[in-house]
Amino acid sequence: MNGLLGKSLKHSLSKDIHQAFGCGDYELFETTDPVAFLQTNPIHMVNITIPYKETLIPFLDELDPHAKRVQAVNTVVYQASKWIGYNTDYDGFLASLDHYQVDCKDQIVVIIGHGGMAKTAHDVVSQKHAKAIYHLVRTKKYPGDVSFEEIMSVQDAKIIINTTPLGMFPHEHDAMPFSLQAFPQATTYIDTIYNPLFPSWFLEAKSLRLKAVNGLFQLVVQAKRAREIADHKTLPWSLVDQVYRSLYLKQLNLVLIGLSLSGKTTIGKALSQKRNLPWIDTDHWIEAREQRSIDNIFDTDGEPYFRQLEEACINELALSRGMIISTGGGMIENPKIIQTLKHTSLLIYLKRDITPVKGLDITGRPLFKFPEMMMKREGKRLPLYEETADLMVSANQSVDQIIHEIEAFIHEVVNR
Numbered sequence: 102m103n104g105l106l107g108k109s110l111k112h113s114l115s116k117d118i119h120q121a122f123g124c125g126d127y128e129l130f131e132t133t134d135p136v137a138f139l140q141t142n143p144i145h146m147v148n149i150t151i152p153y154k155e156t157l158i159p160f161l162d163e164l165d166p167h168a169k170r171v172q173a174v175n176t177v178v179y180q181a182s183k184w185i186g187y188n189t190d191y192d193g194f195l196a197s198l199d200h201y202q203v204d205c206k207d208q209i210v211v212i213i214g215h216g217g218m219a220k221t222a223h224d225v226v227s228q229k230h231a232k233a234i235y236h237l238v239r240t241k242k243y244p245g246d247v248s249f250e251e252i253m254s255v256q257d258a259k260i261i262i263n264t265t266p267l268g269m270f271p272h273e274h275d276a277m278p279f280s281l282q283a284f285p286q287a288t289t290y291i292d293t294i295y296n297p298l299f300p301s302w303f304l305e306a307k308s309l310r311l312k313a314v315n316g317l318f319q320l321v322v323q324a325k326r327a328r329e330i331a332d333h334k335t336l337p338w339s340l341v342d343q344v345y346r347s348l349y350l351k352q353l354n355l356v357l358i359g360l361s362l363s364g365k366t367t368i369g370k371a372l373s374q375k376r377n378l379p380w381i382d383t384d385h386w387i388e389a390r391e392q393r394s395i396d397n398i399f400d401t402d403g404e405p406y407f408r409q410l411e412e413a414c415i416n417e418l419a420l421s422r423g424m425i426i427s428t429g430g431g432m433i434e435n436p437k438i439i440q441t442l443k444h445t446s447l448l449i450y451l452k453r454d455i456t457p458v459k460g461l462d463i464t465g466r467p468l469f470k471f472p473e474m475m476m477k478r479e480g481k482r483l484p485l486y487e488e489t490a491d492l493m494v495s496a497n498q499s500v501d502q503i504i505h506e507i508e509a510f511i512h513e514v515v516n517r
Contacts, residue, residue, distance in 0.1 A: 252283045
């Protein structure tokens with residue numbers, strides 16, 4: 102048996118990764134008693150995740166040097182009647198620093214958390230010659246710990262690393278315990294979370310113009326190393342890049358935003374065909390759910406009810422990955438919707454000029470029945486689109502030109 106052992110694994114992408122690396126029987130094993138699970142199942146190799154990376158140490162017969170040094174394992178192999186623990190998180194985190202060109206030398210580093218991944222990150226940045234390393238925790242246990250209440254004492258940190266599940270699916274909308282603005286000298290934020298792609302602190306780091314790194318590349322590399330240990334073979338590094346890009350795209354939604362009549366439906370359909378991904382138009386979703394037209398919803402129940410339906414639509418779609426989503430023009434005014442989309446999506450703004458509606462087909466666009474009010478609303482929305490968008494594309498181009506710009510941007514993001 103091969104698989105992932107943990108308490109709750111709804112967030113995990115490990116099965117997809119290990120299957121891509123050639124392990125066809127990899128499964129997810131949720132348990133509250135990892136020792137009993139290992140003792141009663143025919144295990145070949147299991148990866149270990151929260152909260153068992155440290156608690157399994159006493160059960161194991163041997164540890165590799167990295168695991169022994171930090172007293173945390175994320176890979177266990179049964180071999181020659183022995184349970185052997187490895188720390189391939191070390192390989193993954195080290196590779197991630199190198200991949201994203203994060204230089205820890207002579208830097209002050211703050212690691213959020215003090216679990217197994219935190220110890221591994223500490224070991225790596227220490228070997229990368231960090232000037233000082235602090236652990237930011239709710240409750241202090243060890244020298245070098247700083248409580249959340251004492252955060253001002255480490256405000257000169259340059260690199261911030263989150264090793265906790267704060268912001269991880271399905272709790273990505275939970276309030277974070279502090280803001281990254283507490284670190285005014287920070288240049289880099291690293292998150293070990295990979296689902297969602299863009300956790301809350303990651304998004305804040307981007308807004309503060311910090312270098313922001315998520316945990317997906319680390320996850321892929323540590324899985325590669327685990328497979329090499331379990332299968333006694335070396336996998337080509339090119340396979341890492343291939344698996345990483347494939348997985349990134351599978352987890353990424355592309356969301357088209359912009360004023361009504363900017364071509365979001367047309368571009369959504371074209372992108373869907375180009376990338377072979379499912380496409381959803383939120384207005385169509387609402388009409389299908391309500392079994393009536395947008396015009397009827399507005400006329401019968403009013404705009405506030407329609408806005409509630411929009412929010413329900415996005416909350417449902419946010420559970421999916423690898424989709425093209427065309428949105429209604431008014432969604433931009435709902436910050437809850439935008440924040441929900443930001444965790445999993447690139448927001449692509451199709452920019453058109455504010456145009457009088459005379460002569461245009463306004464079927465299914467009830468607000469266009471009042472041209473002056475609609476143009477005023479559009480003027481209000483324009484800066485919101487520009488502020489929110491990850492990419493802005495002129496809608497006054499051919500479909501092919503727009504798709505080309507979007508494809509180039511996606512390639513840039515995935516290969517950063």
